[in-house]
Amino acid sequence: MSIEPPVPATRSAVELIKENSLQLRGGLAEELARDSEKFSDADKQLIKFHGSYQQDNRDARKDRHRDGAGKAFQFMVRCKIPGGKVTASQYLAIDQLAEKYANGTLRITSRQGFQLHGVLKSNLKQTIREINDCLLTTLGACGDVSRNVMAPPAPFASPVYQELQRRADVIAQLFAPRSKAYHDIWLNGVAVSNGAPELVDEPIYGKLYLPRKFKTVFALPEDNSTDLFAQDLGFLAHVENGAIVGYNVYAGGGMGMTHGNTNTFPFIAQAICYIAPDQVVAAAEGVIKLFRDHGNRADRKRARLKYVLHDWGIEKFRDVLQTYLPFPLVLPRDIPVTGFPLSVGWHDQGDGKYFYGISIENGRIKDEGDLRLRTMLRKLIEKFQPNIRLTPMQDILLCDLPKSAKPLINRMLTVYGVAKPERISLVQLHSLACPAVPTCGLALSEAERALPGIIDELEAELAKLGLDRDKIGVRMTGCPNGCVRPYQSDIGIVGRSGDKYTLFVGGNLVGSRLNFVLKDLVPMSEIVPTLLPLLNDYKKNRQGEEGFGDYCHRLGTDRCGAIG
Ligand code: SRM
Ligand code: SF4
Numbered sequence: 401m402s403i404e405p406p407v408p409a410t411r412s413a414v415e416l417i418k419e420n421s422l423q424l425r426g427g428l429a430e431e432l433a434r435d436s437e438k439f440s441d442a443d444k445q446l447i448k449f450h451g452s453y454q455q456d457n458r459d460a461r462k463d464r465h466r467d468g469a470g471k472a473f474q475f476m477v478r479c480k481i482p483g484g485k486v487t488a489s490q491y492l493a494i495d496q497l498a499e500k501y502a503n504g505t506l507r508i509t510s511r512q513g514f515q516l517h518g519v520l521k522s523n524l525k526q527t528i529r530e531i532n533d534c535l536l537t538t539l540g541a542c543g544d545v546s547r548n549v550m551a552p553p554a555p556f557a558s559p560v561y562q563e564l565q566r567r568a569d570v571i572a573q574l575f576a577p578r579s580k581a582y583h584d585i586w587l588n589g590v591a592v593s594n595g596a597p598e599l600v601d602e603p604i605y606g607k608l609y610l611p612r613k614f615k616t617v618f619a620l621p622e623d624n625s626t627d628l629f630a631q632d633l634g635f636l637a638h639v640e641n642g643a644i645v646g647y648n649v650y651a652g653g654g655m656g657m658t659h660g661n662t663n664t665f666p667f668i669a670q671a672i673c674y675i676a677p678d679q680v681v682a683a684a685e686g687v688i689k690l691f692r693d694h695g696n697r698a699d700r701k702r703a704r705l706k707y708v709l710h711d712w713g714i715e716k717f718r719d720v721l722q723t724y725l726p727f728p729l730v731l732p733r734d735i736p737v738t739g740f741p742l743s744v745g746w747h748d749q750g751d752g753k754y755f756y757g758i759s760i761e762n763g764r765i766k767d768e769g770d771l772r773l774r775t776m777l778r779k780l781i782e783k784f785q786p787n788i789r790l791t792p793m794q795d796i797l798l799c800d801l802p803k804s805a806k807p808l809i810n811r812m813l814t815v816y817g818v819a820k821p822e823r824i825s826l827v828q829l830h831s832l833a834c835p836a837v838p839t840c841g842l843a844l845s846e847a848e849r850a851l852p853g854i855i856d857e858l859e860a861e862l863a864k865l866g867l868d869r870d871k872i873g874v875r876m877t878g879c880p881n882g883c884v885r886p887y888q889s890d891i892g893i894v895g896r897s898g899d900k901y902t903l904f905v906g907g908n909l910v911g912s913r914l915n916f917v918l919k920d921l922v923p924m925s926e927i928v929p930t931l932l933p934l935l936n937d938y939k940k941n942r943q944g945e946e947g948f949g950d951y952c953h954r955l956g957t958d959r960c961g962a963i964g
Pocket of ligand 2: 834835836837840841842843844847877878879880881882883884
């Protein structure tokens with residue numbers, strides 16, 4: 401039985417669209433059949449639940465405006481891939497779709513998914529259908545539902561790693577929307593006008609789905625590569641003698657904020673309770689239901705779970721959560737998070753096989769000039785048919801390889817101009833950027849296209865200072881929404897407007913602490929020069945093995961500001 405949440409006095413427009421959508425159908429089927437380049441405003445919202453965003457090519461805006469043409473509409477299509485697990489044939493199918501219907505590139509996302517960009521409306525249905533043909537899905541990749549569930553990607557033969565991957569699948573499946581709209585619209589082609597659609601029970605979501613997106617991850621103390629502290633819900637495994645004996649449950653993390661609106665802010669997830677392994681599903685259901693019933697449905701800028709936790713405080717959050725749990729809430733244990741492995745390079749899986757992690761700059765798999773990354777990956781995957789894992793750092797792991805694959809893979813990297821991880825600077829390996837311009841409609845500034853230049857500059861300075869063996873994480877976004885989790889990193893660069901950025905320092909590699917503003921409105925060309933005095937001082941005055949973010953945190957805002 402669906403339980404409808406209490407309806408608040410005022411509701412945002414999206415709430416009404418969801419409610420009246422006949423379980424996410426709206427007019428999507430009819431609009432798809434129509435010869436037009438875009439969807440209506442209401443259906444533009446609904447299409448997100450099906451894994452796609454209506455965008456326009458922002459590079460083309462000026463010329464088209466001059467020529468009196470409207471926007472060049474196109475679609476982003478996102479696959480939801482629990483734990484980032486992809487088979488060789490699925491990879492090859494997505495690679496083909498990138499060529500046939502998108503802009504010839506694949507984008508690994510910061511949540512272990514794939515995105516295609518530049519799909520025209522006329523090709524959207526076929527793209528989504530072919531994604532499903534290879535047994536991947538886009539359902540619930542976006543929209544007000546439980547989003548892709550992340551798990552540490554390394555394919556170690558260890559029961560602990562395997563258990564977390566299995567759990568990610570279970571949670572992803574349990575909290576996927578049950579509506580048949582997705583099948584009707586994209587796979588079977590049934591239009592609403594063909595008769596009343598079949599409505600099903602949505603036991604968790606009801607008619608209104610969630611107030612906003614909801615993100616879950618699994619992590620290990622020594623492997624927080626899924627960035628537990630940035631998530632609505634996180635399960636931190638407690639391991640004893642090689643087995644998971646429980647989990648600390650974290651809730652209320654999130655990154656998005658709006659410049660100038662102090663009512664919005666990034667927030668670090670808090671440890672709420674400790675559970676036994678067989679309580680994972682009930683705990684997830686409890687937190688999701690709490691969010692469904694108490695999340696803000698009037699103001700989407702304040703709708704995430706983090707605001708419920710912030711506004712209530714942790715004690716009330718625990719008390720209310722208890723009413724949704726079928727077991728007594730036990731306080732969390734002391735389980736420190738200590739590691740953030742990247743998994744690039746060669747690794748022994750522990751079952752006689754190996755995996756090779758390739759660092760993908762900002763997740764973009766493409767051929768460009770001498771770099772023939774996309775071709776190389778296709779050839780390698782065709783030859784070795786490896787299982788694949790996508791990482792939350794936007795990298796790719798080729799798994800289950802025989803030892804004998806090493807020489808050929810090493811040779812292919814050289815021939816196709818792809819840098820081996822050991823030849824890539826540590827600062828680049830630890831950097832992330834979001835797509836921003838030209839595809840993201842919310843971008844205020846460049847990110848993916850700008851970060852490589854900034855990293856080049858930073859690498860040169862770090863080498864001069866002898867800091868090139870330090871792990872320093874840089875995360876850049878084109879707007880404050882924080883799609884690559886910039887507010888917990890050593891250095892965060894957040895788009896402000898055009899050429900100007902807000903510069904943050906003081907987070908850490910494991911992401912357990914928010915950073916703070918070093919300087920606002922920094923022109924792109926001044927980003928590295930602004931950081932230099934601090935890096936100099938860090939080199940001279942750091943304590944022991946202190947990381948750059950820890951050093952900035954120790955100094956605090958005022959002293960960093962005075963130096964920087
Ligand atoms: Fe994101 C919106 C890209 C992970 C916070 N995000 C968007 C949209 C769809 C723009 C839009 O709404 O029109 C971006 C599409 C750009 C494009 O052209 O592709 C976009 N987000 C991405 C990706 C592709 C960034 C990447 O470099 O990989 C990531 C896709 C992940 C996936 O596979 O599901 C992505 N987004 C994140 C994360 C990181 C995470 O999930 O761990 C965050 C911060 C964590 C969080 O949710 O708080 C994030 N995205 C946002 C927000 C801010 C939400 C908020 O609470 O305020 C928006 C804006 C919104 O939802 O209104 C947003
Ligand atoms: Fe777009 Fe902003 Fe997300 Fe970057 S951080 S992808 S600019 S919404």
